[in-house]
Amino acid sequence: MSETADFALDSTLGLSLVVIFGLLWIIFGWYLGRANKTHEDFALAGRNVGFALAAATAMATWVTSNTTLVAPQLTYQFGIWGMVGYSFAALGLILFAPLAARIKRLMPKGYTSGDFIRLRFGRAAWWVFMVISVVYAFGWLVSLGMAGGILLQALSGLDYHIGMTAILIICVGYTLFGGLRAVIATDFIQALIIIIGVVGIAWYLIDTVSLESIHTELSENHPRLLDLMFPAAIMFLFNNIFFGLGEIFHSNVWWSRALAFKGKVAFKAFLLGGLLWLPIPIVTGFIALAAPQLGIFPPSADMVGPMVAAEVLGKVGAIVVFIVVFSALASSLDSLLAATSDLVTRDFYHKKLRPQASDKQLFKFNRYCIAGIGLLTWLFCLPQIATLGALLNFAGAFVASTIFPIVLGLYQNKLSGTYAAVAMASGTLLGLVSYFTIGFYVAALTACAISAAVCAVGVMRSRNRFDWNKLQESS
Numbered sequence: 001m002s003e004t005a006d007f008a009l010d011s012t013l014g015l016s017l018v019v020i021f022g023l024l025w026i027i028f029g030w031y032l033g034r035a036n037k038t039h040e041d042f043a044l045a046g047r048n049v050g051f052a053l054a055a056a057t058a059m060a061t062w063v064t065s066n067t068t069l070v071a072p073q074l075t076y077q078f079g080i081w082g083m084v085g086y087s088f089a090a091l092g093l094i095l096f097a098p099l100a101a102r103i104k105r106l107m108p109k110g111y112t113s114g115d116f117i118r119l120r121f122g123r124a125a126w127w128v129f130m131v132i133s134v135v136y137a138f139g140w141l142v143s144l145g146m147a148g149g150i151l152l153q154a155l156s157g158l159d160y161h162i163g164m165t166a167i168l169i170i171c172v173g174y175t176l177f178g179g180l181r182a183v184i185a186t187d188f189i190q191a192l193i194i195i196i197g198v199v200g201i202a203w204y205l206i207d208t209v210s211l212e213s214i215h216t217e218l219s220e221n222h223p224r225l226l227d228l229m230f231p232a233a234i235m236f237l238f239n240n241i242f243f244g245l246g247e248i249f250h251s252n253v254w255w256s257r258a259l260a261f262k263g264k265v266a267f268k269a270f271l272l273g274g275l276l277w278l279p280i281p282i283v284t285g286f287i288a289l290a291a292p293q294l295g296i297f298p299p300s301a302d303m304v305g306p307m308v309a310a311e312v313l314g315k316v317g318a319i320v321v322f323i324v325v326f327s328a329l330a331s332s333l334d335s336l337l338a339a340t341s342d343l344v345t346r347d348f349y350h351k352k353l354r355p356q357a358s359d360k361q362l363f364k365f366n367r368y369c370i371a372g373i374g375l376l377t378w379l380f381c382l383p384q385i386a387t388l389g390a391l392l393n394f395a396g397a398f399v400a401s402t403i404f405p406i407v408l409g410l411y412q413n414k415l416s417g418t419y420a421a422v423a424m425a426s427g428t429l430l431g432l433v434s435y436f437t438i439g440f441y442v443a444a445l446t447a448c449a450i451s452a453a454v455c456a457v458g459v460m461r462s463r464n465r466f467d468w469n470k471l472q473e474s475s
Contacts, residue, residue, distance in 0.1 A: 009310075009318045014156030017322055018163070022170035025330065029174025029182035039362040042179035043111065043342045044260040049184055051269055054261045057184045058273025060191035060331035061253060062093055068147075068198075068284055068328045072305030075285035079222075083285025089244030093274030096248045100258035100266035102410050106471045113255040114347035119471050120409045121417035128424045129405075130347065132398045133250065137340040138380065139395040141373070144333040145381040151325050154303040155310055155318050164381050167326070171333040172374035176367055180260060183334045190327035195276070197324035201309050201317070202283045208312050209290050217293040239396065243444035246399030249406045253339040341369035396444035397435050401427025401451040408455055413466040419458025427451030 009017075036042045049057075075082035107116060114133070118126040145164050152163030174182050248254050258266045288304045291297070294311050298304045306325065310318040345366040350357055357365070405420040431447025 009156040009315060009322070011156045011158040013319075014152050014158045014322070015162070015166075017319065017326075018152070018166045018170075021323075021326060022166065022173070025170055025186060026173040026177065028186060029176075029178035031178075032182040032185050033178035036179050036181060036363075039359045039366065041181070042363055042366060043338075043345070044256060045179070045181040045184055047260055048262045049257075049260050049265070050262065051265050053184050053188050054257070054265050054269030055272040055276070056191040057187035057257060057331075057335070058093060058254075058270050059276040060187040060194060060328075061257075061335040062089070062248075062273065062277050063191075063194050063280055063328045063331065068305060068325045071281040071285040072288035072308070076288040076291060076304045079218075079289075082288075083282045085240045086281035086285060087278055088241045089247075089281070090274045090278040091241060092244035092248035093270050093277060095245065096254055096258075097267045097270035097274070099249065099407070099410060100254070100261075100270050101264065103255065103258045104261070104264075104266050106410070106468060107259065110259050110471070111256075111346045112343050113250060113252045114343055116255070116409070116471065117420075118347070118351070120466065121405070121415075121420045123417075125405070125417045125421040125424065126347075128421045129250070129402065130343075132402060132424060132428060133252065133343060134340075136247070136251065136395045136399050137336060137343075138377065141333065141336055141340070141377040142380045144329050144336070145377050146384055147329050148326075148333075149381070149384070150303055151306055151322065151329070154298075154306040155322055160384060161382065165378060167329060167333065168374055168378050168381070171330055171337060172370060175334045175337045176370050179366075180256065180338050183338050184257075184260075186334065187331045190331040191276075193327045194280070194324055194331075197320055197327075198280055198283050201313065201320065201324070202286060204317070205287060205290060205309070205312050209293060214290050214293050218289060222292050239393075239441045239443065239445045242400045242403065242448040243393070243396040246396070246401070246403050246444060246448065250399055250402035251339065252343045253335050256339050256342055337370050337373060340373055341366055344369050344373075393440035393443060394435060396440070397431025397447045398428050400444035400447040401425075401431060403448055404452045404455040408459065412459060413468065414459045414462040414464070415455060415466075416458055416462055416464060419454060419462075423451040423454035423458070426454060 033042075040046065071083060071086045074086060078085070103110070103116070110116065114126065114130060117129040121129075145168050148167030149160035149162070149164030152158040152166075153160045174186065178185075254270075258270075261269055284305060287308050290312070291304050291308050294308060296304065296307050296311060298307050306318075306321050309321040313320065345362060349365050349369075350362060354361070401424045405415070405423050408415045409420065427447040427450040430450045431443045434446040435443035
């Protein structure tokens with residue numbers, strides 16, 4: 001490829017787009033943040049989020065670097081099953097819909113997923129859960145920061161560290177000013193940008209390159225990408241289902257939304273958000289199948305999506321790609337910053353260190369926490385130690401082990417805290433073993449299977465019944 005094809009935008013234009021978007025989002029966050037009068041306003045948007053904003057934030061938050069950069073990467077590596085397998089992560093949002101409704105009923109004044117684990121299962125399970133949550137949160141945060149750097153580098157040749165630093169500063173800035181209210185409002189705008197942009201890019205690609213020529217190229221020179229019996233890809237399909245379920249079921253990103261949505265909005269919002277998200281990985285993944293036809297062989301597989309789109313659409317298209325992917329990254333990064341800082345503020349600072357802290361002190365500490373998490377994420381992003389896909393799937397061993405403890409904890413009053421703690425710890429450890437000895441595409445499967453077996457034994461052996469009223473203590 002020529003030098004101009006490598007970088008569809010010049011570095012000055014790329015940096016200018018970052019600055020313009022950054023200023024717009026930060027000013028918008030500051031404007032929305034003026035309505036925050038209490039810590040509950042800042043952390044949970046006053047528990048009064050309506051249906052339209054709720055559905056948009058559910059969909060936009062789940063459209064992450066996974067969907068816009070990793071889905072093309074895995075399609076480039078695994079073919080058809082890469083994009084179809086990734087779309088199955090929509091089951092996480094869809095199946096969380098009834099869980100969100102039950103969370104709202106059981107814990108109307110709850111703050112975090114940590115609140116639930118602490119009250120339902122006790123201290124030992126809470127510590128295991130918090131380790132899992134922190135590892136996952138930083139894995140996702142680092143992947144999003146890396147994705148910002150990779151995006152700018154792929155499109156404009158701008159240094160990775162500049163792009164990574166810029167997106168972190170922007171998201172920390174408007175989240176710091178506006179809290180969850182700003183996160184959800186910007187997610188609504190970002191959701192519209194993502195849907196329109198992704199559909200437009202895919203349509204133009206099909207119209208320009210044609211499905212027939214892409215299929216011919218793959219059939220003749222890369223038949224494995226069309227092979228529906230590709231073993232590793234099939235394992236990835238099932239692994240990704242459980243990875244997605246674990247990501248959503250345990251994460252405070254989604255629990256904070258369930259608790260922030262008003263009335264009976266939660267069920268409908270998560271259901272619609274999942275259905276809206278379902279086709280997006282297929283569309284973004286499909287883009288990568290055109291890479292061989294266009295003679296694009298990226299230096300790193302997670303750069304394939306932006307490079308293909310920029311090659312086909314030229315400079316205007318590269319700007320569209322930048323806006324879409326930047327919106328996707330920001331919609332997830334801000335959510336994770338807010339949710340992780342809430343978890344640290346509520347579960348560590350308030351419940352463990354300063355139980356008598358005033359609302360003003362919680363409000364202030366939450367903001368300090370957002371800034372601190374942003375700085376720590378930046379430090380972890382500096383080395384760019386792995387591809388996005390490898391980094392994200394490492395977390396699969398952790399989060400998949402929480403699926404059955406969470407579900408049974410919400411619906412089954414027989415599972416004890418001891419068995420929940422053992423299920424999460426043993427599932428995580430054996431999932432990591434399989435990650436390193438077999439491959440990333442079985443880590444979540446292994447973790448979920450081990451955790452499910454321990455939980456089944458726990459339910460069968462239990463002689464106690466949990467009193468659901470104890471969850472009301474979360475206020």
